[in-house]
Amino acid sequence: MVDNKLLNLHFTQLSSAWRYSKENIYSDAKKNEYHSNLKILHSKLSVEDFSLLDEPELLKRKVICDFFFKSLEFLNSSTLNHIPFEIVKCLELALCDWIDNEEDFLIVTSLVNDIHNFSFDPSLAFNEEIYNLINSVYGIEFKSRLIQINLPAHLDRDYLANVVLYHELGHFVDYKLNISKAIYEDLLSRLSLNQIPEANLNELVEYFPYIKDPLLLDYYRNGTTVHVLMSHLAEYFCDLFASQYIHSCSNHYLNYLTQSNTNYSQTHPSTTNRIRMVDTFLKKEKSFPLALFEHAVLKCTSDIKELKVRYETFDSDNFERLIPVDIENNDQLHYLFTYGWNIWLNSWVGFKDKNDMGFDLNRTQVYHLVNNLIEKSIGNHILVSNWEKFSE
Amino acid sequence: MFYSHTLESSKIGLFHLFLKSLIKGDDSYREDVNNVIKETSSLLNGDKDFYTIDRDRYPIIVYLKKSDPDYFKHIDINSLNNKDYQYIIEIFERQSNVNLI
The missing domain is CATH 1.20.140 (Butyryl-CoA Dehydrogenase, subunit A; domain 3)
Incomplete structure (x- = not known):
C-alpha cells in the first residue's frame, strides 16, 4: 500500500x-x-x-x-x-x-x-x-x-x-x-538425479563443503533457493573472471583483508578456496569445479567466449626509472596492475640504484610513485589510442 | 557482494504490477508479460534450458516455473488472455515469501 x-x-x-x-x-x-x-x-x-x-x-x-x-x-x-x-x-x-x-x-x-x-x-x-x-x-x-x-x-x-x-x-x-545461475540450476538438477560421479562429487565438496548435505536437495526440490551455493558460484566466477586480466593480484589483497580465512560465509567461499580456484585456472590444471565454469561460459556465449588469460606481459624497469610504461596494446594495459603489484611486493632498491639516489624511498613515496606511474601509463595509452583513432 | 535477492524481488514485484495494469486495460505491458510466459513454457517443455532462456527475465521465469510447473507446461501461449494473467497474479499473491515491492 x-x-x-x-x-x-x-x-x-x-x-x-x-x-x-x-x-x-x-x-x-x-x-x-x-x-x-x-x-x-x-x-x-x-x-x-x-x-x-x-x-x-x-x-x-x-x-x-x-x-x-x-x-x-x-x-x-x-x-x-x-x-x-x-x-x-x-x-x-x-x-x-x-x-x-x-x-x-x-x-x-x-x-x-x-x-x-x-x-x-x-x-x-x-x-x-x-x-x-x-x-x-x-x-x-x-x-x-x-x-x-x-x-x-x-x-x-x-x-x-x-x-x-x-x-x-x-x-x-x-x-x-547468466553464468553462475545456469551452473546452479544445472548442478542441482544433476545432483538430484544422482548424475554426478562420486569422484567429481568429492572434488565439489572441497569447494562447496555443504554440497552433500541432504537438506540442500530438500530445499531445491521444494523450490527454495539455496543462496549460499548461488552466491559462492558467483564469487568463484568473478575471481576467475578477474584473474584473466590481473593474474592473481587480487589474491594478495583478499588474503590480507580476510587473514587467509579458511571458513566460508553465507555469501563468500573461504579465501583459501578462492585462491585455489584461481591458481588452478592460471596454472591450467584440471578440476571438475573449474570445468563447470569453463563449460558454462562457453554454453552461455554460444561457444564464442572462453575463460582464458587476457593480459600480455611485458618486461620493463620504467617505474624504477620513474617514468611511465609505454603500453603497446590493451592486453598490456591490464598487465600494468600486476606489474605495479610486483614492484610493491618486491625490493625497492631499484629506485635508488637506477636513479643514483643517495637515500632510500620510504613506503609513502613508493606508494605515490607506483600509483602515479600506473595512472600516467594508462592515461598516455588512452591518449595515444585516441590520437591514432582520430587520425585514421 | 551478491545482491541477487533484492534484484529478484524488484523484478518479480514489477512483473506483478504489469499483470495488474494489463488486466486493468493498459496494453503497454502485454508484450513483456507474454514473453515471460512463453519463456517459462519453453523452459518447462524442454525447448529451452537454463543456458538459453531470456537472461534479463531469468528470475521471473524461474520463479514461475517453480511455482506452478503444470500450469505453465500446458498453457496455450498463442491465446494468452486475462484469465491467464489473473491466475498468475494469484500465484504471486499465494506466496508469502514474495515481496511485491
Missing part, C-alpha cells in the same frame, strides 16, 4: 537531491543524455497530483522515485571531476571482450565512505522492467543502462587495491550472461 502523503515526502526528498545534482557535468555524451532524461522525468513528476492516482499508479511513482535516487547516487560520483577515469577506462576495455552491445552500458562509480566496500549493484543494469515502466508512464526512453560499481572514496586512485574492480565487473558479466 503506497500512502499518498508518504509518496509526496519521497518526491520532495528527491527534488531536494536533484537540486544539487541537476548542474552535474560529465565527460561523455551518454551520461549527459541519461542526465537529460532524468531532467525530463523530474519535470513530469513535478506536475502530477499524486492524490488523484489509484494504488497501482502510486506504486509506479514510488518505483520511479527509487530509480531516480539510485541513478543520482552513481551519477554524482561520475562527474567530470569525480570519476576515477583511468580505472574505469580499463574496465570498459575488459567489458568489450564480453558484451557485444557495450555502447548500451555505462560504467559509473559511487565513491562510498567505507574502506571495504567494493561491490557491484545490479539494480539499474538488469531491471528492464523499470525502463519499460518509465517509457510506458512518461514516454521517456533511457538508451543506456548503468553498470554501478561502488568503491571506497579513499581508494579511488589506488591502483593496487582497485584490481578488485575487475572482480566487481565480473558480477556484471555474470548477471548479463
Whole structure:
C-alpha cells in the first residue's frame, strides 16, 4: 500500500537531491543524455497530483522515485571531476571482450565512505522492467543502462587495491550472461538425479563443503533457493573472471583483508578456496569445479567466449626509472596492475640504484610513485589510442 | 557482494504490477508479460534450458516455473488472455515469501 502523503515526502526528498545534482557535468555524451532524461522525468513528476492516482499508479511513482535516487547516487560520483577515469577506462576495455552491445552500458562509480566496500549493484543494469515502466508512464526512453560499481572514496586512485574492480565487473558479466545461475540450476538438477560421479562429487565438496548435505536437495526440490551455493558460484566466477586480466593480484589483497580465512560465509567461499580456484585456472590444471565454469561460459556465449588469460606481459624497469610504461596494446594495459603489484611486493632498491639516489624511498613515496606511474601509463595509452583513432 | 535477492524481488514485484495494469486495460505491458510466459513454457517443455532462456527475465521465469510447473507446461501461449494473467497474479499473491515491492 503506497500512502499518498508518504509518496509526496519521497518526491520532495528527491527534488531536494536533484537540486544539487541537476548542474552535474560529465565527460561523455551518454551520461549527459541519461542526465537529460532524468531532467525530463523530474519535470513530469513535478506536475502530477499524486492524490488523484489509484494504488497501482502510486506504486509506479514510488518505483520511479527509487530509480531516480539510485541513478543520482552513481551519477554524482561520475562527474567530470569525480570519476576515477583511468580505472574505469580499463574496465570498459575488459567489458568489450564480453558484451557485444557495450555502447548500451555505462560504467559509473559511487565513491562510498567505507574502506571495504567494493561491490557491484545490479539494480539499474538488469531491471528492464523499470525502463519499460518509465517509457510506458512518461514516454521517456533511457538508451543506456548503468553498470554501478561502488568503491571506497579513499581508494579511488589506488591502483593496487582497485584490481578488485575487475572482480566487481565480473558480477556484471555474470548477471548479463547468466553464468553462475545456469551452473546452479544445472548442478542441482544433476545432483538430484544422482548424475554426478562420486569422484567429481568429492572434488565439489572441497569447494562447496555443504554440497552433500541432504537438506540442500530438500530445499531445491521444494523450490527454495539455496543462496549460499548461488552466491559462492558467483564469487568463484568473478575471481576467475578477474584473474584473466590481473593474474592473481587480487589474491594478495583478499588474503590480507580476510587473514587467509579458511571458513566460508553465507555469501563468500573461504579465501583459501578462492585462491585455489584461481591458481588452478592460471596454472591450467584440471578440476571438475573449474570445468563447470569453463563449460558454462562457453554454453552461455554460444561457444564464442572462453575463460582464458587476457593480459600480455611485458618486461620493463620504467617505474624504477620513474617514468611511465609505454603500453603497446590493451592486453598490456591490464598487465600494468600486476606489474605495479610486483614492484610493491618486491625490493625497492631499484629506485635508488637506477636513479643514483643517495637515500632510500620510504613506503609513502613508493606508494605515490607506483600509483602515479600506473595512472600516467594508462592515461598516455588512452591518449595515444585516441590520437591514432582520430587520425585514421 | 551478491545482491541477487533484492534484484529478484524488484523484478518479480514489477512483473506483478504489469499483470495488474494489463488486466486493468493498459496494453503497454502485454508484450513483456507474454514473453515471460512463453519463456517459462519453453523452459518447462524442454525447448529451452537454463543456458538459453531470456537472461534479463531469468528470475521471473524461474520463479514461475517453480511455482506452478503444470500450469505453465500446458498453457496455450498463442491465446494468452486475462484469465491467464489473473491466475498468475494469484500465484504471486499465494506466496508469502514474495515481496511485491
